[in-house]
Amino acid sequence: MKITQIRNATIVIEYAGEKFLIDPMLADKGAYPSFPGTIRQDQNNPTVSLPTSVDDIISGVKAVIVTHLHLDHFDEAAQRLLPKDIKMFVQNEGDEKEVQNAGFQNVEVLTKDTVFEGIQLVKTTGEHGRGEELLKRMGEVCGVVFKHPSEKTLYVAGDTVWYEGVQEDLETHKPDIIVVNGGDNQIIEFGSLVMGKEDIYEVHKAAPNAKIISVHMEAVNHWTLSREDLKKFSDEKGFSSSILVPEDGESHTF
Numbered sequence: 001m002k003i004t005q006i007r008n009a010t011i012v013i014e015y016a017g018e019k020f021l022i023d024p025m026l027a028d029k030g031a032y033p034s035f036p037g038t039i040r041q042d043q044n045n046p047t048v049s050l051p052t053s054v055d056d057i058i059s060g061v062k063a064v065i066v067t068h069l070h071l072d073h074f075d076e077a078a079q080r081l082l083p084k085d086i087k088m089f090v091q092n093e094g095d096e097k098e099v100q101n102a103g104f105q106n107v108e109v110l111t112k113d114t115v116f117e118g119i120q121l122v123k124t125t126g127e128h129g130r131g132e133e134l135l136k137r138m139g140e141v142c143g144v145v146f147k148h149p150s151e152k153t154l155y156v157a158g159d160t161v162w163y164e165g166v167q168e169d170l171e172t173h174k175p176d177i178i179v180v181n182g183g184d185n186q187i188i189e190f191g192s193l194v195m196g197k198e199d200i201y202e203v204h205k206a207a208p209n210a211k212i213i214s215v216h217m218e219a220v221n222h223w224t225l226s227r228e229d230l231k232k233f234s235d236e237k238g239f240s241s242s243i244l245v246p247e248d249g250e251s252h253t254f
Helices: 054-058 076-081 093-101 132-138 164-173 197-206 227-237
Strands: 002-007 010-015 018-022 063-065 087-090 106-109 114-116 119-125 142-147 154-156 177-181 211-215 251-253
Touching (some): 010 154, 093 106, 142 164, 164 197, 197 227
Parallel strands (some): 063 087, 087 106, 154 177, 177 211
Antiparallel strands (some): 002 010, 114 119, 119 142, 142 154
């Protein structure tokens, strides 16, 4: 498999001969306002440019997986630029209707036994923050596990903090490669929305033999964990050999 970090949570996964686009945010730098109630209100989103052209990103993509419909995972530019007949996977029927309303004609809801071109896609759960009020505000999210006889098992956790559901997924699927959204993005009043460094350390402790890739970093205004700080923390905790923190445009093959 080959995993390319595009920007924020947007990644391209080449797996068992198929190319997947995950959580496409394809707008130009600064196209949208900052997220309310967060730091860096003077910075529009996304805060950085795409590392390559949209044509390069979507060329050859056979399926798009949208873990949830927040702007930084499926934006207006993606809705405009992606082919309307491309295969789209979403987390639930509500998202399915919204994506269909955006003009997409080939939308499927992920389950625990979805199969696409011989690749098993297992929907996993997530918690987009901590506390009942924040979880209600942020809504349902998902992740996905990729399985195929010719490939290592891949777990894309999505927008979730560390909690028992992630631990259960690690124990159940025993992934070799784990992609986490690790920018510790926060709403000031409520705290973390996705994994911070301590969450990622918990992932490592639960799956010490897996390689972790941290994405969703330094690309939207409310990040609080930098790539540099995560690398420094992983050195201090002794798991730097188990984690990759790619720059935008960087690829890793497994």
